[in-house]
Amino acid sequence: MKWIPPKKLKVLMILFFVTGGWGIIAGFVFLKVYPFIILLGVINICIGGFIGYRYFTQGPKPERSFEKRKK
Numbered sequence: 001m002k003w004i005p006p007k008k009l010k011v012l013m014i015l016f017f018v019t020g021g022w023g024i025i026a027g028f029v030f031l032k033v034y035p036f037i038i039l040l041g042v043i044n045i046c047i048g049g050f051i052g053y054r055y056f057t058q059g060p061k062p063e064r065s066f067e068k069r070k071k
Contacts (some may be wrong), residue, residue: 002056003062011053013048020044 023041027034 003058006052006055009051009058013051013055016044016048016051019050020046061063 020041020043022038023044025041027036027038027041031037
């Protein structure tokens, strides 16, 4: 997979976890048990987990060999 800057992955991970948590809480507490909203919250948590996995397993930024040849 393509290398993604770690700062972007952190922001996306936090965004999905917070949105998923808010969706689950809203589905249970504020909206009197809406299964569809809860499901979307769980999906957001799963996406946040995948992005976290990418963040923690991604290696260092690869060097580009064609940039070295130009210099």
